């Protein structure tokens with residue numbers, strides 16, 4: 001086989017073409033035979049670190065942040081394939097599977113920031129609400145920007161607050177209808193004269209609101225909003241904090257038939273002031289897709305109370321442990337279309353020193369032209385990797401994290417394997 005896989009040993013932004021697949025395998029001390037059955041094998045059972053790591057007890061894995069990041073990435077490949085089969089016809093069907101029209105080859109690169117290998121040159125769906133991989137990348141991007149904004153605000157002596165807005169919900173109500181009411185009430189609240197006067201007195205200058213959706217067996221979908229407010233120095237919480245529940249109730253009543261007014265007055269708005277609240281907001285932004293620190297936790301699929309996040313629903317679809325999970329996920333995906341899950345108030349980004357916001361596809365792309373190119377795969381090679389399913393795509397970057405030669409050998413094996421699907425020669 002005259003493979004054109006490229007391998008790079010060192011340096012930056014470097015593509016070394018010409019390392020043949022077979023030769024690469026030999027250089028890396030990895031024979032194709034060592035990968036027989038690899039595409040179907042459980043994760044982390046091939047060679048080297050993966051084999052060693054898979055034998056570690058869970059408790060030990062949890063204190064190795066790098067490995068938890070790798071585990072999270074592997075799980076996202078798997079859950080993306082679960083989401084793909086759950087949502088036929090959705091844009092996620094092409095995500096990280098097919099080359100972008102204007103690119104010559106699929107590359108495996110290593111991020112100079114995280115040290116992790118990733119694919120470049122592939123289409124991404126950018127549907128952060130339903131795609132575990134795009135969702136995690138978009139959340140990471142947003143978290144970086146929000147952290148930067150918080151740092152700026154701290155430097156100016158301001159104080160952040162986390163405001164959570166919820167509403168009563170019933171299983172009979174559809175998600176799309178609920179979200180429409182929630183966003184409508186929120187828009188009306190923030191445009192209301194009384195709110196604006198109180199917010200102005202408190203020095204509320206900017207805000208970021210994010211929409212979160214969970215689902216529970218008892219009450220169905222539970223959409224709610226988290227808002228990060230940037231308040232002036234010296235604000236202690238008086239005024240706005242006391243009046244908010246009443247104002248929120250009034251707006252909800254205009255958008256929904258609210259019978260349980262006590263619920264709204266007691267639990268409809270949660271107001272937390274200070275930088276720990278800002279940190280909590282940041283963790284909520286990454287929560288939907290269980291970013292690294294969440295992933296290693298035990299009882300992964302267990303919702304908080306009766307509330308399941310999208311990633312938890314997908315885990316249940318995968319394992320067949322919650323009969324409604326697939327139907328619920330489809331409704332969630334349908335209702336999420338066109339929604340802005342994170343929105344900065346007008347002028348906030350520029351005032352806080354941030355550039356114009358990228359679209360979700362750009363945030364999900366995750367490519368950096370300055371990153372080291374470990375391998376450049378021909379269309380035939382990429383077809384073989386794709387034929388190996390999510391396991392092969394996950395394993396290839398997993399190997400490339402540590403040892404590009406082993407990764408190249410693995411690609412050579414996949415090409416051989418899927419050229420002869422029967423396993424014959």
Ligand SMILES: [Zn+2]
Nearest residue numbers: 095125131134
């Ligand atoms: Zn995607």
